Amino acid sequence: MNIALFRNLFREKKLSLSHPRLLTYQELSNAVSPLSSLELYQNLLKKSKKIGLTSIYRSLGLFESLGIVFKITNGSSVKYKLCELENHHHHIICKACGNVVELNFCDISDWSKKVTEVTGYQVVDHQLNFFGFCKACIPLQRSQSAER
Amino acid sequence: MNIALFRNLFREKKLSLSHPRLLTYQELSNAVSPLSSLELYQNLLKKSKKIGLTSIYRSLGLFESLGIVFKITNGSSVKYKLCELENHHHHIICKACGNVVELNFCDISDWSKKVTEVTGYQVVDHQLNFFGFCKACIPLQRSQSAER
DNA sequence: CTGTATGCAAAGCATTTGCATAATA
DNA sequence: TATTATGCAAATGCTTTGCATACAG
Numbered sequence: 001m002n003i004a005l006f007r008n009l010f011r012e013k014k015l016s017l018s019h020p021r022l023l024t025y026q027e028l029s030n031a032v033s034p035l036s037s038l039e040l041y042q043n044l045l046k047k048s049k050k051i052g053l054t055s056i057y058r059s060l061g062l063f064e065s066l067g068i069v070f071k072i073t074n075g076s077s078v079k080y081k082l083c084e085l086e087n088h089h090h091h092i093i094c095k096a097c098g099n100v101v102e103l104n105f106c107d108i109s110d111w112s113k114k115v116t117e118v119t120g121y122q123v124v125d126h127q128l129n130f131f132g133f134c135k136a137c138i139p140l141q142r143s144q145s146a147e148r
Numbered sequence: 149m150n151i152a153l154f155r156n157l158f159r160e161k162k163l164s165l166s167h168p169r170l171l172t173y174q175e176l177s178n179a180v181s182p183l184s185s186l187e188l189y190q191n192l193l194k195k196s197k198k199i200g201l202t203s204i205y206r207s208l209g210l211f212e213s214l215g216i217v218f219k220i221t222n223g224s225s226v227k228y229k230l231c232e233l234e235n236h237h238h239h240i241i242c243k244a245c246g247n248v249v250e251l252n253f254c255d256i257s258d259w260s261k262k263v264t265e266v267t268g269y270q271v272v273d274h275q276l277n278f279f280g281f282c283k284a285c286i287p288l289q290r291s292q293s294a295e296r
Numbered sequence: 297c298t299g300t301a302t303g304c305a306a307a308g309c310a311t312t313t314g315c316a317t318a319a320t321a
Numbered sequence: 322t323a324t325t326a327t328g329c330a331a332a333t334g335c336t337t338t339g340c341a342t343a344c345a346g
Contacts, residue, residue: 163325164324164325164326167326167327168326169326198328199327200327200329202329203326203327206326224336
């Protein structure tokens with residue numbers, strides 16, 4: 001999601017676009033790979049930006065609930081990345097290096113119907129992640145497979 | 149994985165099959181839905197089994213590294229379930245009461261191929277959870293929808 | 297101005313670790 | 322008997338909360 005859309009969204013939802021929120025967004029926006037809350041905090045401090053860790057947590061929580069950010073819980077580590085695709089999508093995560101690629105397809109709506117038929121549950125959401133090895137890490141597969 | 153295979157594995161790997169490990173295995177084996185480390189601990193205490201929480205953590209870690217157990221990291225909650233190698237499946241989780249129903253179908257293998265084609269990643273695993281409201285909780289939907 | 301967000305410090309929690317004791321093979 | 326695992330208590334580390342202050346709209 002680019003900065004213009006980001007600003008629009010905040011205006012639409014009548015959410016205040018505070019300094020910490022903007023900084024958090026920008027830092028994620030510059031990032032090449034997913035970042036933890038602490039990395040985000042330290043990166044901003046290095047750039048002499050005044051921000052509290054707490055606000056980063058709060059911003060990330062807000063962004064996540066708005067669908068702006070994807071939270072990657074991979075074993076014990078938690079990282080965040082900006083969603084580049086605006087529509088609903090899923091991810092594939094490299095088990096070795098942690099890189100994430102977004103998948104711009106989701107045919108799961110048929111499944112939701114099936115789930116409702118079978119269980120009686122009203123399905124409102126789902127979560128799907130693929131795990132594997134990116135091209136660069138395929139050779140490492142054997143040595144890494146027990147990790148996480 | 150049944151108890152016979154479990155015992156065999158431990159013998160093969162020359163791992164000691166201690167009381168806590170066996171209890172942890174059995175409790176998971178009896179469980180209808182995935183359990184957290186604490187639930188496991190409390191269930192065993194209720195049954196007057198002597199065990200420490202620490203040992204449960206250590207057993208679960210061992211089991212996971214052996215591929216006996218699957219760790220479900222759902223937002224902030226972490227639960228474990230025995231891998232039933234014969235039928236891979238997914239879950240639907242009630243957002244209101246937390247009940248879990250297992251879904252005995254998974255047609256995702258076609259997707260894995262597609263993911264590989266599109267991204268070049270070698271897919272080795274995936275994780276799919278549905279969220280919704282069970283019959284009893286559908287009336288609560290409005291008040292609970294912001295949670296998690 | 298008025299409500300909302302911030303930042304610090306402290307609290308909370310799940311998980312891990314150190315170490316003496318106990319159980320396993 | 323010699324490893325190896327256990328269990329308690331304490332430590333760790335990530336995340337959340339309370340609350341007075343500062344900021345955005």
